[in-house]
Amino acid sequence: MFAFEGYMSMEESFFFEAAQAEPLGGQAYSRAERRDLQSQRILEAAKTCFVRSGFQGTSMQQICAEAAMSPGGLYRYFPSKESLIEAICEVNHREDAEKFAAMENSASVVDGIVNCALAHLRFTHEHGNAPIFAEIATESLRNDAIRAIGDRCMGEVHQQIRDYLGKALDRGEIEPVVELEVLVPMILSMAQGLAISDLMGQGVPYESIETMLRAATSAMLRPVDAAAASSD
Amino acid sequence: MFAFEGYMSMEESFFFEAAQAEPLGGQAYSRAERRDLQSQRILEAAKTCFVRSGFQGTSMQQICAEAAMSPGGLYRYFPSKESLIEAICEVNHREDAEKFAAMENSASVVDGIVNCALAHLRFTHEHGNAPIFAEIATESLRNDAIRAIGDRCMGEVHQQIRDYLGKALDRGEIEPVVELEVLVPMILSMAQGLAISDLMGQGVPYESIETMLRAATSAMLRPVDAAAASSD
DNA sequence: ATTGACTGCGAATGATCGTTCGCATAAACG
DNA sequence: CGTTTATGCGAACGATCATTCGCAGTCAAT
Numbered sequence: 001m002f003a004f005e006g007y008m009s010m011e012e013s014f015f016f017e018a019a020q021a022e023p024l025g026g027q028a029y030s031r032a033e034r035r036d037l038q039s040q041r042i043l044e045a046a047k048t049c050f051v052r053s054g055f056q057g058t059s060m061q062q063i064c065a066e067a068a069m070s071p072g073g074l075y076r077y078f079p080s081k082e083s084l085i086e087a088i089c090e091v092n093h094r095e096d097a098e099k100f101a102a103m104e105n106s107a108s109v110v111d112g113i114v115n116c117a118l119a120h121l122r123f124t125h126e127h128g129n130a131p132i133f134a135e136i137a138t139e140s141l142r143n144d145a146i147r148a149i150g151d152r153c154m155g156e157v158h159q160q161i162r163d164y165l166g167k168a169l170d171r172g173e174i175e176p177v178v179e180l181e182v183l184v185p186m187i188l189s190m191a192q193g194l195a196i197s198d199l200m201g202q203g204v205p206y207e208s209i210e211t212m213l214r215a216a217t218s219a220m221l222r223p224v225d226a227a228a229a230s231s232d
Numbered sequence: 233m234f235a236f237e238g239y240m241s242m243e244e245s246f247f248f249e250a251a252q253a254e255p256l257g258g259q260a261y262s263r264a265e266r267r268d269l270q271s272q273r274i275l276e277a278a279k280t281c282f283v284r285s286g287f288q289g290t291s292m293q294q295i296c297a298e299a300a301m302s303p304g305g306l307y308r309y310f311p312s313k314e315s316l317i318e319a320i321c322e323v324n325h326r327e328d329a330e331k332f333a334a335m336e337n338s339a340s341v342v343d344g345i346v347n348c349a350l351a352h353l354r355f356t357h358e359h360g361n362a363p364i365f366a367e368i369a370t371e372s373l374r375n376d377a378i379r380a381i382g383d384r385c386m387g388e389v390h391q392q393i394r395d396y397l398g399k400a401l402d403r404g405e406i407e408p409v410v411e412l413e414v415l416v417p418m419i420l421s422m423a424q425g426l427a428i429s430d431l432m433g434q435g436v437p438y439e440s441i442e443t444m445l446r447a448a449t450s451a452m453l454r455p456v457d458a459a460a461a462s463s464d
Numbered sequence: 465a466t467t468g469a470c471t472g473c474g475a476a477t478g479a480t481c482g483t484t485c486g487c488a489t490a491a492a493c494g
Numbered sequence: 495c496g497t498t499t500a501t502g503c504g505a506a507c508g509a510t511c512a513t514t515c516g517c518a519g520t521c522a523a524t
Binding site for chain 2: 052053054055056057130131134135137138139141142177178179182183185186188189190191192193194196197199202204205208209211212215216218219220
């Protein structure tokens, strides 16, 4: 018969409700709730496929198979493959941006930056997200729509870090080797390189990464006294 | 209707030679030389397309158009699209590896590393290669054949840097914050992130990049005296 | 001059692509 | 209840994909 196991023939439609309700937990949901959950389920399936084969290397049929949904059904939720890619980028960037919000609570400025970077690396590693990060970064270099999403989301992060360091600079806690406008994108670029490489996945111990990160960050920010460079 | 259009009569065959000779400069070449030049021409066309649209996003027809050659002709040189991708990766990694060979001539260890990284960044920026680097890095995360090429080529670079730093360590010129096995991949990852981001292409001045790079590298290698950290 | 290997063309191939559509059912509303 | 709207299926669409093939011209060696 047909290759996709998730598909259901018309004769089986009696089971339709049960089979469809299961992935949503058997609970009764409103139209809007159900729609939301289905969208999310599709996005997760798409992400799984994109991690495995990249944006261009994934076909809609593969996503359909992963989500156990037919093409016609899936297109009720997302009007195109491009929209699916954009949604994935949006979600990923948002999750990413959240990691940078916890800076303020650190003991020192250097700690704030280092902890953020480490949280980002840990998150990327634990969720096997390195391929998606790489994919988004690569696609951003040639697809304007994707770049715009990245600029919008990471622009906030950029500004957040800039403000965070700007305040520390005003308080005289740091004496950065270069202007903040240059320093922030440089740090983000380095962090991106580390995230994509997923060193933790290649056997590099977490503590070594922290040590290196702290040394490099400290050298770039140059905290003026011991307190500002304390290690927790 | 076009049954005889593609057919070339003997009268027209005069133009055939002229049209074919032009891309190779009208010069007389041996069979082997001509074959080599054609291969290179195709690789360059492929690279142009890959920079523009990525590996999966580029069709063989596009490469054919860029190389001004028919599919049948192109397949005389490369048996598949995959082989074309692998050849591009090979060439790119080799060019990349060359940049790391000029380390030995620097005044200090830190200079050696910094100059290498800067040469790499300059090369990437000037040739518009950032998208290809990103593409290769991304593809390496999911395509075993591509990763193998990267491992083979960059493995040499890795060993080269390791030896270079190892000797400096033995001479007591540096006191790295972590073992070399960890330090080298960390530096390479950071450099990769910087290369992919192409900061120079986004208006970050070259001098600032150098300053940052020197500060970070110095902090990680920790040269023991002023001479080893000199700035030229 | 003849031969055989090499090179190149471009139409054609079967597969697969993203997407659409007609149809059927389920849920919501009267 | 009947009607409408939302949801889902899966065959089918035209386009495009990587690749093949028969043919013909060029080149090197005889």
